[in-house]
Amino acid sequence: MEATFGLRSGVLGWAEPATRIDDGTASHLALVDGTAVIAVVSHARWPCPDAPEQPARYFWAMAVDGAHRGRGAGRRLLAAVADRARSAGESILWADARASAVGFYVACGARVVGPPYVDEVTGLTDRRVLLPVDGG
Ligand SMILES: CC(C)(COP(=O)(O)OP(=O)(O)OC[C@H]1O[C@@H](n2cnc3c(N)ncnc32)[C@H](O)[C@@H]1OP(=O)(O)O)[C@@H](O)C(=O)NCCC(=O)NCCS
Known part of the structure; x- marks a missing residue:
């Protein structure tokens, strides 16, 4: 977790x-290039208000280093x-997506729900x- 903070x-x-989600259930995934963290995401089991x-x-x-964007790192982390x-x-993944990233999630198969x-x-x-x- 600490290693991802710079990014x-x-x-x-x-x-x-x-x-x-600070109840001890959060997990963190990162992609590294040598010793550099180039992409990271956190996740936890958590009910979705839209599909409880x-x-x-x-x-x-979710964060991908600027020099490594557009090469599939975000998609790999999501997978x-x-x-x-x-x-x-x-059976579902969900997130609160900032407007500038919504297109990324849609490109990865997401649907946007609600206002x-x-x-x-x-x-x-x-x-x-x-x-x-898939398969969930
Ligand atoms: C959004 C972000 C995670 C995407 O990561 P990435 O590694 O560049 O994305 P990928 O290369 O895996 O792209 C996967 C697909 O999404 C598309 N895509 C990527 N970023 C996009 C964006 N901002 N808007 C629309 N589409 C986007 C790509 O074109 C690609 O589509 P394709 O496979 O059909 O060609 C990255 O740009 C980032 O870290 N942004 C700043 C932080 C941020 O906004 N995080 C999300 C917080 S909610």
Whole structure:
């Protein structure tokens, strides 16, 4: 977690290395190039308010280093989170997506649900995105 803070601080503007779901269940995935963290995402089992009956995995703080964008790193991380969800018997992934990243999630198979809202953690205007977990 601490090793990813530099990237998250630079890309997402994190002020401190806190996790969004701080109950001990959060996991963190990163891609590294040598010793450099080039992409990171956090995730945890967490019910989705838009589909509360389905076992779900929430992910947040997806960040890819600027020099490595557009090469599939984000898609690979999302696929890795989906693998974790599938293994845990979950059927959807969901996130609070900043407007500039919604197109990325849609390109990766997400659908946008509901109206824009202000994320109480980041203060940004977000959209809720849901992705099916194939085979989940
Ligand atoms: C959004 C982000 C994670 C995407 O990571 P990436 O590694 O550049 O994305 P990929 O190369 O895996 O792209 C996968 C697909 O999404 C598309 N895509 C990537 N970023 C996009 C964007 N901002 N808008 C629309 N489409 C996008 C790519 O063209 C690609 O489509 P294709 O496979 O059909 O050609 C990365 O740009 C980033 O870290 N941005 C800043 C932080 C951020 O916004 N994080 C998300 C917080 S909610």
